[in-house]
Amino acid sequence: xxxxxxxxxxxxxxxxxxxxxxxxxxxxxxxxxxxxxxxxxxxxxxxxxxxxxxxxxxxxxxxxxxxxxxxxxxxxxxxxxxxxxxxxxxxxxxxxxxxxxxxxxxxxxxxxxxxxxxxxxxxxxxxxxxxxxxxxxxxxxxxxxxxxxxxxxxxxxxxxxxxxxxxxxxxxxxxxxxxxxxxxxxxxxxxxxxxxxxxxxxxxxxxxxxxxxxxxxxxxxxxxxxxxxxxxxxxxxxxxxxxxxxxxxxxxxxxxxxx
Amino acid sequence: xxxxxxxxxxxxxxxxxxxxxxxxxxxxxxxxxxxxxxxxxxxxxxxxxxxxxxxxxxxxxxxxxxxxxxxxxxxxxxxxxxxxxxxxxxxxxxxxxxxxxxxxxxxxxxxxxxxxxxxxxxxxxxxxxxxxxxxxxxxxxxxxxxxxxxxxxxxxxxxxxxxxxxxxxxxxxxxxxxxxxxxxxxxxxxxxxxxxxxxxxxxxxxxxxxxxxxxxxxxxxxxxxxxxxxxxxxxxxxxxxxxxxxxxxxxxxxxxxxxxxxxxxxxxxxxxxxxxxxxxxxxxxxxxxxxxxxxxxxxxxxxxxxxxxxxxxxxxxxxxxxxxxxxxxxxxxxxxxxxxxxxxxxxxxxxxxxxxxxxxxxxxxxxxxxxxxxxxxxxxxxxxxxxxxxxxxxxxxxxxxxxxxxxxxxxxxxxxxxxxxxxxxxxxxxxxxxxxxxxxxxxxxxxxxxxxxxxxxxxxxxxxxxxxxxxxxxxxxxxxxxxxxxxxxxxxxxxxxxxxxxxxxxxxxxxxxxxxxxxxxxxxxxxxxxxxxxxxxxxxxxxxxxxxxxxxxxxxxxxxxxxxxxxxxxxxxxxxxxxxxxxxxxxxxxxxxxxxxxxxx
Numbered sequence: 001x002x003x004x005x006x007x008x009x010x011x012x013x014x015x016x017x018x019x020x021x022x023x024x025x026x027x028x029x030x031x032x033x034x035x036x037x038x039x040x041x042x043x044x045x046x047x048x049x050x051x052x053x054x055x056x057x058x059x060x061x062x063x064x065x066x067x068x069x070x071x072x073x074x075x076x077x078x079x080x081x082x083x084x085x086x087x088x089x090x091x092x093x094x095x096x097x098x099x100x101x102x103x104x105x106x107x108x109x110x111x112x113x114x115x116x117x118x119x120x121x122x123x124x125x126x127x128x129x130x131x132x133x134x135x136x137x138x139x140x141x142x143x144x145x146x147x148x149x150x151x152x153x154x155x156x157x158x159x160x161x162x163x164x165x166x167x168x169x170x171x172x173x174x175x176x177x178x179x180x181x182x183x184x185x186x187x188x189x190x191x192x193x194x195x196x197x198x199x200x201x202x203x204x205x206x207x208x209x210x211x212x213x214x215x216x217x218x219x220x221x222x223x224x225x226x227x228x229x230x231x232x233x234x235x236x237x238x239x240x241x242x243x244x245x246x247x248x249x250x251x252x253x254x255x256x257x258x259x
Numbered sequence: 260x261x262x263x264x265x266x267x268x269x270x271x272x273x274x275x276x277x278x279x280x281x282x283x284x285x286x287x288x289x290x291x292x293x294x295x296x297x298x299x300x301x302x303x304x305x306x307x308x309x310x311x312x313x314x315x316x317x318x319x320x321x322x323x324x325x326x327x328x329x330x331x332x333x334x335x336x337x338x339x340x341x342x343x344x345x346x347x348x349x350x351x352x353x354x355x356x357x358x359x360x361x362x363x364x365x366x367x368x369x370x371x372x373x374x375x376x377x378x379x380x381x382x383x384x385x386x387x388x389x390x391x392x393x394x395x396x397x398x399x400x401x402x403x404x405x406x407x408x409x410x411x412x413x414x415x416x417x418x419x420x421x422x423x424x425x426x427x428x429x430x431x432x433x434x435x436x437x438x439x440x441x442x443x444x445x446x447x448x449x450x451x452x453x454x455x456x457x458x459x460x461x462x463x464x465x466x467x468x469x470x471x472x473x474x475x476x477x478x479x480x481x482x483x484x485x486x487x488x489x490x491x492x493x494x495x496x497x498x499x500x501x502x503x504x505x506x507x508x509x510x511x512x513x514x515x516x517x518x519x520x521x522x523x524x525x526x527x528x529x530x531x532x533x534x535x536x537x538x539x540x541x542x543x544x545x546x547x548x549x550x551x552x553x554x555x556x557x558x559x560x561x562x563x564x565x566x567x568x569x570x571x572x573x574x575x576x577x578x579x580x581x582x583x584x585x586x587x588x589x590x591x592x593x594x595x596x597x598x599x600x601x602x603x604x605x606x607x608x609x610x611x612x613x614x615x616x617x618x619x620x621x622x623x624x625x626x627x628x629x630x631x632x633x634x635x636x637x638x639x640x641x642x643x644x645x646x647x648x649x650x651x652x653x654x655x656x657x658x659x660x661x662x663x664x665x666x667x668x669x670x671x672x673x674x675x676x677x678x679x680x681x682x683x684x685x686x687x688x689x690x691x692x693x694x695x696x697x698x699x700x701x702x703x704x705x706x707x708x709x710x711x712x713x714x715x716x717x718x719x720x721x722x723x724x725x726x727x728x729x730x731x732x733x734x735x736x737x738x739x740x741x742x743x744x745x746x747x748x749x750x751x752x753x754x755x756x757x758x759x760x761x762x763x764x765x766x767x768x769x770x771x772x773x774x775x776x777x778x779x780x781x782x783x784x785x786x787x788x789x790x791x792x793x794x795x796x797x798x799x800x801x802x803x804x805x806x807x808x809x810x811x812x813x814x815x816x817x818x819x820x821x822x823x824x825x826x827x828x829x830x831x832x833x834x835x836x837x838x839x840x841x842x843x844x845x846x847x848x849x850x851x852x853x854x855x856x857x858x859x860x
Contacts (some may be wrong), residue, residue, distance in 0.1 A: 002512045009763050010823060013770045014816045021574055021812030027567040029805035031789040031798075059558075059566060220462035234462075 030056040037129055039153040043136065043145045046152070050137025053130060060134075074141055084143025097146045100135045106182065128155025174253035177246050181238060189257075197234070198224040200257055209255040216247065302386040303800045311383040312802035313814055318379045320777055320818040321825075322372035324498075326450075327491070327776065328826075329369050330443045331499025332362045333413075335533050337436035344433060354526060355436075359417050361506060364829045366413065384800075387791045393470035394478050395453055402449045409442035444492070451487050452479040457792050458783065459483040459555045464795050482555040486548035487783075493544050496537040498772055504530030505769035506830055508762035511755075521755035527765050528593065532669070534768060535586040539662050539732075543725060552786070559793065563786045571782055571808055573624050576654075578775045580618025583661050585764045585771065587614060590668045592761040598750025600675035613664045620657035623648040652709030655721045659702040659728050663695065666732050670739065677746040687742045691735045698731035773822060777815035785811070 032053060037045070054060045063070040073083035080086045087096035094102070104126070126134070129152050136147040169180030178184055178200075184193030189200035203212065214221055219234035239247070306314040336358040343351030380388040392399060416435040423432040459482040464473055507527035514520040553560030562568065591607045594600035647653070670691075681687070705720040712720075787793045789803040797803075 022809040026807035028807040
């Protein structure tokens with residue numbers, strides 16, 4: 001009888017925990033679907049694919065499903081309505097499609113005040129077709145979908161032609177190179193940028209050109225003193241996004257930043 | 260004749276883990292020529308009915324359950340032996356030996372499940388196995404070597420117990436216990452490096468990095484390695500204590516004599532004490548691990564705490580609430596067998612209230628993923644009332660109050676049958692009370708103040724709350740130890756006179772710890788999502804998606820059931836081979852002896 005009681009207590013306890021875990025909302029982490037569209041893809045197909053990504057594998061709702069980390073794009077934010085109704089007025093002179101696309105390609109450009117920095121790195125994991133499908137879905141939230149099959153086809157061609165990324169900008173101006181590669185999203189220079197990583201101001205007086213070059217090519221090799229907690233944050237793709245000439249221009253420019 | 264057959268059985272049983280490790284090693288060597296011929300293994304294999312993921316999950320979880328037990332128990336076995344040496348009380352030495360006997364029979368199960376896991380990885384996930392073994396091969400061989408040393412140290416430790424019982428030989432024997440812990444810790448550190456590498460590979464490792472090019476030490480000592488080491492080290496003690504408690508409860512309920520009942524009552528108390536004491540420290544190690552995960556990758560941290568796993572923490576809070584309640588309930592019921600404890604009994608209902616409110620606040624969700632319909636039904640992103648209780652300020656306050664309350668329960672239990680003889684008893688008690696009030700006031704102040712400052716400032720407040728509680732606990736214990744030196748006894752603890760219902764609390768503790776361990780294992784592994792090695796080696800199998808909590812809970816429950824069934828069988832078999840060691844605590848302390856002799860711990 002004692003053994004039966006013990007068994008009952010144990011199985012009963014396990015059953016209660018299992019029941020609770022099954023009674024709460026069930027959320028699965030799905031794998032982001034690889035999209036393959038032809039140029040005659042319909043609006044409905046794009047919106048549906050974007051919706052699946054947004055609510056599933058892309059993980060958007062982790063932050064955009066709340067109001068504490070990032071704007072809730074589907075239910076409105078600060079009384080401004082859903083994203084489809086307000087995307088066209090966020091930046092003067094920029095239409096909804098361009099704004100949304102830019103927000104994903106270059107997220108730091110439009111992160112709202114108090115926004116969450118993981119968005120900076122989010123776009124790296126999406127293909128061009130996935131980005132356009134997401135744009136279509138977001139436009140559909142109260143607005144008009146203007147993404148077309150031509151946009152998707154062009155993005156797919158670009159992805160295929162430049163799988164390694166290629167240079168992010170064609171400029172030879174160090175400042176433009178830094179802006180185009182989002183360096184100022186973390187580093188500060190002359191009041192521009194963020195104070196997350198070591199500042200570019202005075203960098204030449206702290207470290208030599210070789211060390212700067214190494215820091216860009218292999219960011220994990222040597223971490224600046226006091227920034228150990230950011231180890232691994234610097235994108236490893238930067239060298240793939242610069243030409244050799246751009247890299248040397250950047251190194252010279254930063255080495256010239258005295259105290 | 261009978262004695263000889265028992266000895267042979269013991270050695271056979273003891274040799275099994277070593278034989279298993281040798282077999283796995285030989286298999287790995289046998290596979291090498293295939294690799295040399297340019298043979299490329301397939302990426303994934305199939306497992307019938309439940310699938311490869313569930314099969315590997317169950318094997319890994321069961322191996323971890325047993326491994327945690329055989330790593331946790333030697334820690335307090337060696338401490339119990341030391342108490343026995345220093346206090347010259349034989350009952351502690353016998354208790355340590357009984358702990359070790361449980362250990363011996365559990366080693367085989369650990370090795371068996373380890374072998375199942377390795378064979379599972381080789382046959383079901385050959386691609387991943389090949390990748391990991393190319394990086395970690397040297398540490399895998401060192402692991403096997405240390406396992407040998409660990410096993411043989413254990414044999415010497417257990418079988419030499421009665422031979423090396425006195426004088427210098429006893430110290431040498433105790434040294435073996437320490438060595439056993441060192442081997443065990445080394446084995447854990449090596450295995451932890453493999454799994455933490457999968458979570459947090461070094462920044463320089465990309466999908467294009469060939470495994471042979473990954474720097475060994477950088478992969479070994481990765482970002483989450485040390486936090487996991489510390490977290491597991493403490494959790495193993497908690498787990499070992501809980502399982503020992505359940506073992507003692509089972510023996511108590513099936514005891515035939517008063518002496519046996521008294522012994523296992525005492526053993527159950529020690530198991531509960533170890534489990535709850537270490538549990539109090541565990542959340543701090545958890546905070547550190549969480550912070551390291553956020554610093555390694557914010558997306559990973561967000562996925563863990565606020566993404567698809569957000570509901571998991573509500574379930575975790577419920578389980579921890581059960582642990583605190585069951586642990587305290589056991590102590591309160593146990594006070595019934597301590598003369599003098601009656602004076603503290605009226606306070607228990609208030610402590611229960613604090614624990615219930617604390618558990619409810621801790622389990623209150625806030626940042627949950629909600630769809631449009633759910634947000635509309637709730638009247639906004641947060642619940643109008645419960646949303647206020649869901650923030651970290653309220654949760655940190657709640658958990659610190661629960662820790663303080665549990666500590667108070669232990670203190671009252673410890674002091675129940677003692678009467679201090681020092682002249683400063685009243686002053687000492689007043690200071691202890693003041694320390695409780697100050698700690699509670701600091702916790703409450705920062706809990707309320709947290710609502711009026713930005714979140715980044717609020718996060719720092721938890722450190723002040725924790726420091727206040729830890730400082731108070733340390734100071735109160737020191738004062739208590741000084742105050743109770745040479746204390747008079749109000750009467751002997753009546754070991755064995757414990758209501759049966761109290762023993763079921765020990766079973767609930769063991770089941771809940773085991774289930775919680777499975778849940779946390781799912782959280783740690785699941786935050787990699789569809790990556791074998793996060794953002795380096797993608798999971799392209801049919802099971803790449805990470806399942807929802809409902810499915811996970813079923814797998815966890817199956818693992819817990821298998822584990823507990825095997826533990827019951829192993830302990831039963833162990834009981835067949837040798838008689839349990841009864842320490843005779845019931846008559847161990849006399850009325851005239853200092854009360855401290857009843858419960859040094």
